[in-house]
Amino acid sequence: MKSILAGMLIMFTSLCAQAQSDGASVEYAEKPFVKDNIFVDLGLIANGPHVGVSATYSRKLSKWFGIGGGVQGYTLYRDNGVKNPKFVPSVFADIREYARIGKGQLFFMEDAGIDFFKGSTYSSFTGYSEQIHNNGVYVGIGLGYFYPINENGAGPYLSFKMVNDSYKATETRFGKKYETGMVEGTVVLSAGFKF
Numbered sequence: 001m002k003s004i005l006a007g008m009l010i011m012f013t014s015l016c017a018q019a020q021s022d023g024a025s026v027e028y029a030e031k032p033f034v035k036d037n038i039f040v041d042l043g044l045i046a047n048g049p050h051v052g053v054s055a056t057y058s059r060k061l062s063k064w065f066g067i068g069g070g071v072q073g074y075t076l077y078r079d080n081g082v083k084n085p086k087f088v089p090s091v092f093a094d095i096r097e098y099a100r101i102g103k104g105q106l107f108f109m110e111d112a113g114i115d116f117f118k119g120s121t122y123s124s125f126t127g128y129s130e131q132i133h134n135n136g137v138y139v140g141i142g143l144g145y146f147y148p149i150n151e152n153g154a155g156p157y158l159s160f161k162m163v164n165d166s167y168k169a170t171e172t173r174f175g176k177k178y179e180t181g182m183v184e185g186t187v188v189l190s191a192g193f194k195f
Helices: 001-022 025-031
Strands: 036-045 050-062 065-079 084-101 103-116 121-123 129-134 135-145 157-174 176-194
Touching: 036 065, 036 157, 050 084, 050 176, 065 176, 084 135, 103 157, 135 176
Parallel strands: none
Antiparallel strands: 036 050, 036 176, 050 065, 065 084, 084 103, 103 135, 121 129, 129 157, 135 157, 157 176
């Protein structure tokens, strides 16, 4: 996993260095904003570590604000009552705020959507059991830094976000059933490319 992270960082820094050596990135940063943006990344997830993927479409309504949606797959769900992470795909709505930082852009993201997974049941010899219901509510927040390398506004980016899955479960203790809400979460460091 360390070699994957090192590879992502090398790719990002080499692309940024190339853009700076061309001397044209200031011109790109000053052009009118690109309205339609697609962010695709590979993320290193802290709970393992594991690798996840994400693709987000963001439509800029102004230079500083955009809305959109996306799909992703991260490992963040506990399976059968033990901390045994499980890959969970999600569909979400996305809000982004943008701020110029030097020749690049800082962006803040807030996501909300649905996680898709099949529920499971865990039982122990003590009489405790937990029935996890299907699907959950996904919430993610984070920030990233994007660096344009051509006149179309494409370029590499790094992002850091916290992702959470909230779901319902039915717990049985000493013959009594309780409906409970659960939250599982992790952090993700991603490297990707904006088209």
